[in-house]
Amino acid sequence: MAVNQRAAYTLVELVLSMAAASVLMGGLAASLFLTLEACEGQPAAAAATQAAGVQAEMLRDLGRATGFTTRTASTVTFTVPDEDDDGVEETLTYAYDSAAGTLSLTRQGFTASLLTGVTDSTFGYLSRDRTGAAPTPTPYDTGDWGMRWYVGFEGFAEVSGKNVSSIAVPVPVGVESGELLISVVVTNSDEVATPPAGGGWIEIDQEVHSSSEITLAVWWKIAEAFEPLDYTFSTSASHQFYGWIMRFSRYDRDNPFNAVSSVQDGSASSTPASPAVVSTVERTMILRIGAFDDDDITTGDPGLSGHRIVTMGASGSGSKSCSGGAGFVYQDEAADSGSADFNLNASEESLTITIAIAPE
Numbered sequence: 001m002a003v004n005q006r007a008a009y010t011l012v013e014l015v016l017s018m019a020a021a022s023v024l025m026g027g028l029a030a031s032l033f034l035t036l037e038a039c040e041g042q043p044a045a046a047a048a049t050q051a052a053g054v055q056a057e058m059l060r061d062l063g064r065a066t067g068f069t070t071r072t073a074s075t076v077t078f079t080v081p082d083e084d085d086d087g088v089e090e091t092l093t094y095a096y097d098s099a100a101g102t103l104s105l106t107r108q109g110f111t112a113s114l115l116t117g118v119t120d121s122t123f124g125y126l127s128r129d130r131t132g133a134a135p136t137p138t139p140y141d142t143g144d145w146g147m148r149w150y151v152g153f154e155g156f157a158e159v160s161g162k163n164v165s166s167i168a169v170p171v172p173v174g175v176e177s178g179e180l181l182i183s184v185v186v187t188n189s190d191e192v193a194t195p196p197a198g199g200g201w202i203e204i205d206q207e208v209h210s211s212s213e214i215t216l217a218v219w220w221k222i223a224e225a226f227e228p229l230d231y232t233f234s235t236s237a238s239h240q241f242y243g244w245i246m247r248f249s250r251y252d253r254d255n256p257f258n259a260v261s262s263v264q265d266g267s268a269s270s271t272p273a274s275p276a277v278v279s280t281v282e283r284t285m286i287l288r289i290g291a292f293d294d295d296d297i298t299t300g301d302p303g304l305s306g307h308r309i310v311t312m313g314a315s316g317s318g319s320k321s322c323s324g325g326a327g328f329v330y331q332d333e334a335a336d337s338g339s340a341d342f343n344l345n346a347s348e349e350s351l352t353i354t355i356a357i358a359p360e
Contacts, residue, residue: 054103054114061092076123096121100174112250116154116174150330151285151357152249154179161241162316166234169243171227179223180251185233185243186291187215188315188322193233195219207263207351214322216263216291216351240315242324252358258284259356271341272350278336285357286337287328295321296346302327303343
């Protein structure tokens with residue numbers, strides 16, 4: 001028998017050569033430490049869920065590795081079997097940038113930020129000598145796409161204003177050129193806010209509630225290389241405002257919005273519905289946005305069952321206030337999303353819109 005000897009093998013290679021793969025893969029998981037802060041307005045629970053999904057994705061990719069070229073405490077580069085039927089193995093790089101606090105994935109020359117607000121990440125390796133041919137890696141499962149094939153929610157920033165004619169909505173920290181930005185402004189009036197001239201914001205929709213008590217306006221733009229700290233949205237008279245900007249990655253740059261509902265004017269209810277949309281592509285992000293009269297909300301929780309939280313906040317307190325919220329869910333198949341209910345602490349008028357964001 002021919003004897004091949006190498007100086008070092010990663011734990012993943014060891015896993016692939018032994019029957020007790022699941023036990024040893026757990027050892028690799030233990031060597032990866034991802035500690036996230038609840039930053040940029042992202043709740044700690046949502047951040048932990050996102051981190052767990054990314055860690056599981058890394059383990060799936062490492063479990064299919066055919067060779068390694070870089071193995072450091074912050075970067076690992078390796079090849080996996082062909083994923084796009086071009087006959088060439090794919091090269092993947094997972095990298096932790098301690099200065100930026102990001103964990104990224106580079107695939108086919110494109111780098112995507114998987115996690116932001118990462119305070120520590122360490123890639124650990126074990127080595128051994130091995131005889132015999134290297135084992136065959138796990139075949140690529142085309143049904144196991146991993147989170148990198150979905151639109152990424154990267155965070156948001158919010159602001160409230162009371163008895164003012166404008167608000168400066170902050171741009172989320174860490175925004176990168178080419179990301180999709182969606183801004184939302186709610187007012188307690190019959191006057192819709194307008195975006196700053198020259199800011200590049202494109203209207204998705206806007207509406208004044210039939211009661212004239214609240215307005216909802218939604219815009220989008222592609223982030224530029226140098227974004228300002230904030231954007232000022234204004235009205236001609238003084239009102240109360242609640243506004244926020246969200247950032248997204250891994251979306252279809254040619255056609256970001258696969259489907260958009262019209263704004264739904266809701267009568268007084270404690271469970272205002274976000275309308276359905278029908279997506280025509282797989283793996284869309286169904287983003288639901290709502291504006292509500294007064295402040296009868298649970299701050300930080302829009303109450304969308306089965307959805308991931310983006311925000312829920314108010315302009316202030318009292319009968320002249322307004323509030324808004326958002327959440328999202330992934331839809332694997334091209335289909336009707338159905339409606340979903342926000343949950344308030346009392347019956348209030350509402351305006352809601354649903355957007356299906358297409359993956360890249």
